[in-house]
Amino acid sequence: MSVLSVLTAAIAPGVALLAYFYLKDRYDTEPIHLVMKLFLFGVLLVFPVMVLQRAFAHGLGDDPLIFSFIISSGLEEFLKWFIVYIVIYQHASFDEPYDGIVYAVAVSLGFATLENVFYAFLNSATITSLLSRALLPVSGHAMFGVMMGYYLGKSKFTPDRKTRYLAFSILFPIFWHGLYDYILLTTKSNWVWFMIPLMVFLWARSIWKVNRANSKSPLRVMQAEDQVKI
Template identity: 35%
Template structure:
């Protein structure tokens, strides 16, 4: 089960590493990013437990989705990402923020995945497959949004990016959780549309930031995929 929980994480990390085509980050920093995500898991768990005690929202799926999960997870991951990027000399091109954001997010998703798939009641291969299709890609895509807006704030001077780096992944994550938790007609359709929108915008954001790389050869054509 641990292998099943780890495999989609490795695929996601490898994909984002390959996409960083002009100046790859040193492996030491990537390991730090992964470890930051692992450590963030325990912080998120502790804060999440406190929020659940203070605001029990068991019968309120909308509030639970946006407050107990999305708010805690995205705010903690953003703080860890900012800490990793602060005074990091390797953060020298726009795409780097996406790389580090994904490594932190998938470090968190790795531990979360292991907990879920090895759980004696609701774990197993079915859970592993479902999370490989939805949860792990979801975490990775949320972090692409976060990294994009951080880079827009730093490299493009768009100050609103500091706010959107939290707000955009938070809203995506909140709606994602709500559509999974709520018993509403057509939830599966809306979830598929949400994931489709995430994939399309994330691919466009990655291509856009790669085009802005100062290490990109002049005149090179860049695929949108």
């Protein structure tokens, strides 16, 4: 394959998934420049994560449990969460629960996209292998982003439970990402029998969270009131 073909195949899944979740915002789509800003932050995040993971692995060893839940998912999801929280959580554009999903997914898919590009060029990837990565690690990062953003939205718009939902917004992505990695590390020959049910479950839960977050939008109530007045 040509360089352009490989690059396109590596980038396309992340962009397509981001467009999908962006367009699922029913009431007030987010400023595209902010979404792309978060996506770019996710891309740039790959470099410090690579350095930190190398250092953590050197200090903590290669135990699958430690690698999966601390070195891989713990570090990656915490840094993604930190970017979303610092950059966008208090921003005026974050004005409905679903917005948390859009921005967290943007960071997650920025990260996954550059990872995919590195994989494509370092492993002489084929279209088939890139397609399998679109269905697994790239969409996996999107699912973890949905979880993170869903609970960030709930924390912002449920003040009396802010701390609880903030904790959920980081703990759930770390757990599910860690479980995903642990399956791949410990079931090398028959991982597909564990991974397919996991991904089906994560997609089903993510779609439910998307619909749930949209249903809680204050803009939905405002639009309904405007229709009644008309």
